[in-house]
Amino acid sequence: MKQINYLAVIKEKGTKRRWIEFFSDLVVDEMTNLRHAKFMIKRFNQSLRKGEFPRKVIRVRNSHKRARIRHDWEKVSLVTEKGGFNKYKCLECGATGKRYGLAEFVTPDRKFTIYCT
Secondary structure (H helix, E strand, C coil): CEEEEEEEEEEECCCCCEEEEEEEEEECCCCCHHHHHHHHHHHHHCCCCCCCCCEEEEEEEECCHHHCCCCCEEECCCCCECCCEEEEEECCCCCEEEEECCCCCCEECHHHHHHCC
8 A cells, every 4th residue: 555645637528617636645556646546536436416417538647746747848938919019838748938029937827726836
C-alpha cells in the first residue's frame, strides 16, 4: 500500500467547464495517479443524477512541490491583443498566460497558478 496525492484537471463533457481537484488516497502499489483519477471519475459517472454531466480527466499532476516543473512558454497569439499583451501556452502542463508589453516573464492565468514554480 502507498499514499498518493495529486491534482487533477477535470472537465464536464459537453461543456467548457473545467476545474482542479485534489485527490489523496491509500492505494495498492501499482496504482498510478492517472489510473486512480480515471477510476474515481468513472465511479462518479456511473452514479449521475438528473441534470449532472459526465466528467472526464484532462490531466494529472503530482502535488509535491519537488515534482513541479518550470513552464516552457510558447506564444499562441499571432499579434498583440487589445490591452497590450500576447497569449502564451505552456508546452509542459498546458497552462495559459499573458505577457504584457516588453516584460521578460509570462503571468499565468489565475486558474493555472497552482502549477507555477
